[in-house]
Amino acid sequence: AQTVTQSQPxxxxxxxxxxxxxxxxxxxxxxxxxFWYKQPPSRQMILVIRxxxxxxxxxxxxxxxxxxxxxxxxxxxxxxxSQLGDTAMYxxxxxxxxxxxxxxxxxxxxxxVKP
Amino acid sequence: xxxxxxxxxxxxxxxxxxxxxSCSPISGHRSVSWYQQTPGQGLxxxxxxxxxxxxxxxxxxxxxxxxxxxxxxxxxxxxxxELGDSAxxxxxxxxxxxxxxxxFGPGTRLTVT
Numbered sequence: 001a002q003t004v005t006q007s008q009p010x011x012x013x014x015x016x017x018x019x020x021x022x023x024x025x026x027x028x029x030x031x032x033x034x035f036w037y038k039q040p041p042s043r044q045m046i047l048v049i050r051x052x053x054x055x056x057x058x059x060x061x062x063x064x065x066x067x068x069x070x071x072x073x074x075x076x077x078x079x080x081x082s083q084l085g086d087t088a089m090y091x092x093x094x095x096x097x098x099x100x101x102x103x104x105x106x107x108x109x110x111x112x113v114k115p
Numbered sequence: 116x117x118x119x120x121x122x123x124x125x126x127x128x129x130x131x132x133x134x135x136x137s138c139s140p141i142s143g144h145r146s147v148s149w150y151q152q153t154p155g156q157g158l159x160x161x162x163x164x165x166x167x168x169x170x171x172x173x174x175x176x177x178x179x180x181x182x183x184x185x186x187x188x189x190x191x192x193x194x195x196x197e198l199g200d201s202a203x204x205x206x207x208x209x210x211x212x213x214x215x216x217x218x219f220g221p222g223t224r225l226t227v228t
Contacts, residue, residue, distance in 0.1 A: 033214045045219035100170045105158035
């Protein structure tokens with residue numbers, strides 16, 4: 001069974017500053033994929049960033065980057081130059097080969113960006 | 116391209132009734148997955164359909180079922196509704212090739228009274 005844990009239920013950051021959201025996971029699969037999804041108050045879930053476990057290089061997407069520590073089973077999300085529009089719930093998720101598109105989600109971190 | 120659409124957006128049902136929710140994927144997408152989101156249990160995978168076949172199933176009772184049509188549209192059905200079925204039901208579509216990006220719909224908010 002796969003598990004995903006987000007230990008920070010809520011976080012806040014000042015606009016333009018940097019914030020890091022934590023995620024740890026557990027899986028026995030050798031080839032897996034990690035994701036960060038954003039769910040703003042409108043409730044539409046949006047993919048922020050994706051990381052393939054076999055890739056050593058950390059994924060980046062504009063102001064969003066991850067710190068993937070495979071041995072520690074850690075997958076944190078760093079948001080640089082935080083913007084008010086980044087206010088949302090952030091979910092870490094895991095999938096793996098042969099699971100189709102089944103995602104296992106963490107409990108989420110509510111991020112508030114303050115002006 | 117139009118996004119993933121879900122109908123209805125809001126629904127109120129009574130315990131014991133059944134309900135059918137609909138999801139229209141992005142054109143060209145062959146995979147549709149369903150998730151239940153509640154404050155207590157978070158986001159949980161219900162099932163995935165690919166080319167009209169159920170490819171994966173989560174740990175939900177048999178009261179939860181689904182199907183997919185030849186145009187990739189999907190429906191999920193919940194029979195004998197319980198209060199605990201009150202949730203936001205999200206569907207997501209993707210091409211269905213390996214583990215690819217999923218696009219989520221806005222969800223259907225189901226309230227069971």
